[in-house]
Amino acid sequence: MKRKKSLQVVSKKLDENVQFMKDEVGVGISFDVDYREIVVLRNRMQLYYINGLVDDTVIVHLLKELVNLNDHESEEVNIFELTKNRLVNQQIEVENKLQNITDQLLAGLIILFINGEKEAFIIDVRNYAGRQPEEPDTERVIRGARDGFTENIIENCSLMRRRIKDPRLRNKIVQIGKRSKTDVCISFIDNIANDFYIEEIEKLLDEIDIDNLVMADKALVELMIDKKWSPFPLVRFTERPDVAAHHILSGYIVLIVDTSPSVIILPTTYFDHLEHAEEYRQTPTVGTLTRWIRITAVLASIFLLPLWLLFVLDPNLLPETLSFIGPKEKSSIPIYIQIIVADIGVEFLRMAAVHTPTPLATALGLIAAVLIGDIAVKVGLFTPEVILYVAISTIGSYVTPSYELSVANKFIKFWIVIMTILFKATGFVFASTIAILYLVQLKTLRTPYFWPLIPFHPRGIWQFIVRVPVQKVVERPVVIHPKDIIRQRVKDN
Numbered sequence: 001m002k003r004k005k006s007l008q009v010v011s012k013k014l015d016e017n018v019q020f021m022k023d024e025v026g027v028g029i030s031f032d033v034d035y036r037e038i039v040v041l042r043n044r045m046q047l048y049y050i051n052g053l054v055d056d057t058v059i060v061h062l063l064k065e066l067v068n069l070n071d072h073e074s075e076e077v078n079i080f081e082l083t084k085n086r087l088v089n090q091q092i093e094v095e096n097k098l099q100n101i102t103d104q105l106l107a108g109l110i111i112l113f114i115n116g117e118k119e120a121f122i123i124d125v126r127n128y129a130g131r132q133p134e135e136p137d138t139e140r141v142i143r144g145a146r147d148g149f150t151e152n153i154i155e156n157c158s159l160m161r162r163r164i165k166d167p168r169l170r171n172k173i174v175q176i177g178k179r180s181k182t183d184v185c186i187s188f189i190d191n192i193a194n195d196f197y198i199e200e201i202e203k204l205l206d207e208i209d210i211d212n213l214v215m216a217d218k219a220l221v222e223l224m225i226d227k228k229w230s231p232f233p234l235v236r237f238t239e240r241p242d243v244a245a246h247h248i249l250s251g252y253i254v255l256i257v258d259t260s261p262s263v264i265i266l267p268t269t270y271f272d273h274l275e276h277a278e279e280y281r282q283t284p285t286v287g288t289l290t291r292w293i294r295i296t297a298v299l300a301s302i303f304l305l306p307l308w309l310l311f312v313l314d315p316n317l318l319p320e321t322l323s324f325i326g327p328k329e330k331s332s333i334p335i336y337i338q339i340i341v342a343d344i345g346v347e348f349l350r351m352a353a354v355h356t357p358t359p360l361a362t363a364l365g366l367i368a369a370v371l372i373g374d375i376a377v378k379v380g381l382f383t384p385e386v387i388l389y390v391a392i393s394t395i396g397s398y399v400t401p402s403y404e405l406s407v408a409n410k411f412i413k414f415w416i417v418i419m420t421i422l423f424k425a426t427g428f429v430f431a432s433t434i435a436i437l438y439l440v441q442l443k444t445l446r447t448p449y450f451w452p453l454i455p456f457h458p459r460g461i462w463q464f465i466v467r468v469p470v471q472k473v474v475e476r477p478v479v480i481h482p483k484d485i486i487r488q489r490v491k492d493n
Helices: 014-025 056-067 079-086 098-106 153-163 195-206 216-224 241-250 277-281 284-313 335-355 358-378 384-399 403-441 458-465
Strands: 033-040 043-050 091-095 110-114 120-124 169-176 182-189 236-238 253-257 263-266
Touching: 014 043, 014 098, 014 110, 033 056, 043 056, 043 098, 056 079, 056 110, 079 110, 091 098, 098 110, 098 120, 153 169, 153 182, 153 241, 153 253, 169 195, 182 195, 182 241, 195 216, 195 253, 216 253, 216 263, 236 241, 241 253, 241 263, 277 284, 284 335, 284 384, 284 403, 284 458, 335 384, 335 403, 358 384, 384 403
Parallel strands: none
Antiparallel strands: 033 043, 043 110, 091 120, 110 120, 169 182, 182 253, 236 263, 253 263
16 A cells, blocks of 8 residues: 655645644654644634643643634634734744644644644743752852753753853754754854854754764764764863853853753863862962862872882882882782772772762762771782872872863873883883873864963963963963954053
8 A cells, every 4th residue: 555645744634734743743642742622713723732841731821812712703804813913922933844843842842733724833832841950069169159050951041141141142053863853052152252163063063963862962972073982071061050151251162952961162172171160269379279289189190000100110210218108018919900900999989889879878988998998908908008099099080170081081090000010111101101192182173182281372371270360361262263352351550
C-alpha cells in the first residue's frame, strides 16, 4: 500500500491537521500530548499542548476567553482576526509550516488550529519545571551573589539581562539535534564582541549534524572543538551569572544550553581557568594574595610529587639544606610503586565521593582516613612521606578553580611522574618541556591558549599576577580583539 504523502503546511481542513498531529507527535498515544476541541461561532478549533510544560490554569483561561466569544460576538466577523485579538498572551506567532509547529509544540508552546484557516497560532506560555536559582557548589564565594544558573534557558537568559541592561546585548537562539531539538542561546554584546568569533561560532553550530544533544553543554563543546582528545578544557564553564556577565561585557561570547546549569565562555585561555570570583570580592591586596596562593597550589599539584620523586631517586640533586627530604627507612615496596598506587587510590576515593549519597559521605571519609592514613602506613604499604606529598598534590588540584583544568593537570602530573621514573632528571625536564610546548601550540577559535605568557603580553601578565583595582582596568583583553577596547575612561585628577 502506498503511503499517503504527509502534509507540509497547515490545511484548511481541520481533520487533515488532526491526522497529521496523530501521526507526527503521537496524539492519542503519548499520554502527555493533549488536545481540546471547542466550537466558537460555529467554527471548530483545536488546542494542542504538552501536559507538564504548560500550566493548567493558562489552558483554562485560554479556553474561557475563546468560548466567551459565543456570547459577545456575531457570526459574521472574521474568526481568525477576532481570535488573534482576543489572545491576550504575551507572545503569539502565526505559522503555516507544520514542521515548525510541531517543534514549537514539543518545546512547550500551545498550538491553536481553526477550521478553514491555512495558518495556526503559536502561543508561548511555557512553564518548565525546575529548581530555583541557588549558589553553585563548585564556585562558592564568602561574599557575593548567591544565585546561579538553572536548567531553564529562559531563566538563565533573564539572570543575564538582570546584570546587563545594555540594549546591544543579543541573545540568538538556535536548535541543535534533529530529535532532541535542544535550544542553544548565543549571547554577546553587538558593539563589543568581535564579528569573527560570532560568525565562527554560528558556523560551527550550523555544521553540527546529530540527532540529539541530551548531554547538553559538554556534548556541544565536543561537537564544536577540533582537538577532542586534548585533556585541557578549551572552553570555560561557569554556573555563576555574575562571572558570565563579566565576560560578556569584556567581549567574550557565552553559549547557554537548555537543560544545563552551566554556560560556555568562548574563547578562553589556560590562565582564564585560574581565576575565581572570590578574588574580586576581596580588596585588591587580599585578592592578589589569594591568587598567589592559588597559583602556588596549582603548581604544587603538577610538579611537587614528581620533583620529590626525582630527589628520592637521585639524592645527589638535593642541596645540603634539603637533605631531610626522602624516606628515612627502606621499604620493600619501591617508592615509585607507592606513589602510583597512592595516587590511583586517591582517584578511587574522589570517584567514590561523587557517587556516595550525602548521608554516607562522612562514613566514606572515616574509612579513607583509617585505611590510607593509618593502617596502610603501619603495614608498610606506604611510607609517611608518600602520603604527605600525594595529599598536598591532591589538595592543590582541589584548589584549582576549574574542575576541568584540575583533571587535565593530573594528566600532566602522571606524565611527568612516569618519565621521571624511567629517565630521572632527564625525564623530568623532557616531560615538563613537552607539556609546556603542547600548551603553547593549543588554540581555541584561533586564540593562543597560553596567552598572555606566550605570546608575551606585559599588561596581560601583570593583570593575571596582580588583582588590579577596578578603576585601573581601563581596557578589555586584547587577545579577543573587542570592537570597543576601552572599558572605562579614567578622569585626570
